[in-house]
Amino acid sequence: MPLVGSGFSVLSEDFAAAPYRYFAPLREQAPVHYEPAIDSYFVSRHQDVKRVLTDHEAFTTEMLQVRAEPVMRGPVLAQMTGAEHTAKRKIVVRGFTGQALQDQIRAIRTNAADLIAPFLPRGRVDLVNDFGKPFAVLVTLDILGLDTKDWQQVAAWNSGITEFITSIVLPPERRRHCLDCAEQLEAYLVPVIEHRRRHPGDDLISKLCTAEFDGIAMSNRDVTALIINVLVAASEPADKTLAYLFKHLIDHPEQMARIRRDPSLLPAAIAETLRYTPPVQLIPRQAEREAVFAGTTVPAGATVFCMIGAANRDPDAFTAPDTFDIDRADLGTARSFTAAAQHLAFGTGLHQCVGAAFARAEIETVAAMLLPLLDQVRYSPGFDYRETGLYTRGPASLSLDFTPVHEGGTGLG
């Protein structure tokens, strides 16, 4: 077991290359690891992460003013509390539940079919870069009601904004670039918002424009921030989850075979993928007052990072946590996408992911489409698997080979 004593750093290249090898030693030897370079604490045990995310009096989202607001161009849901948070969360949820969800599932199928079609005759696709990334952005643009023809431009701005939020240390020139992206996206969004105020439709932007909070409509700045909030939150983890799902199923062919025979097992596989390799690895909070964890004192005002990957592999929460097992009894598929989830991939407490049920529908729909199309799916010869990211983490690419499908044989219509 590697050591995590003095000299160990979660900011090291060693940790970035293979964080999962350090999770057990961190939980056992340094459950509250202090990182002097960024004056922050990293908690890794399931019960401690749960405490930080559910004790809203003691741990706040105050630091998002610095970590997120500059690129979100205004306050995001995670910064809000009380009646304002409940009301605005409800408006956002309306954008992807009920009839809106049914329409979006149709759009998900169309987007997935269009994106995969050119790769089918070739028998090879990079599931992250050829498919997952554009897919995740296109689906999010559909939810918001933004024009999908601009997706490459929006994706580029989105990636600058995401870099800002998910960087632990950001060099000044990158910071400038990220802020430029945010300003350009804002300039792109404001005329759309103004148009939707005059001509509202069924999309989420229209719902945000017409909703009132305390009898007052939201300002352009408030609407812009919530649009960017959903854009980043919905697109960043989706392609990673899809790629991890395929990786784990390729690595566990017997579980892949069962899912191919019985696609109703897919939600269990998605839930287990989220537990085993959560795409959001860190959730930050600020200690409102001094707090003690396992004998370590975290001072008032300190930044605390919840280590979701480590918490989801805690043997006190899951039996044989390092095993990928779609049948595990201690997860529970139905509750895995609700507030009662035992895994912490969607966070927990007040700010738990508002899009969890949508994410399940999205990944299930696309995986159920892809599995029959990608017959004999396997890693491409010579493919070198690598993951990147400390804050959000996923496969850098996933080059897959499968039996080529010739025109007319896709069933995609």
Ligand code: HEM
């Ligand atoms: C597998 C996919 C996803 C994962 C793993 C994920 C993960 C998370 C996590 C960990 C949080 C909590 C952040 C915190 O406590 O500070 C969160 C919040 C949020 N997520 Fe997701 N998410 C996913 C998909 C989505 C989708 C598809 C949407 C929208 C359609 C979405 C919208 C949001 C929003 C708006 C919040 C902020 C909620 C609040 O602060 O009240 N997410 N997500």
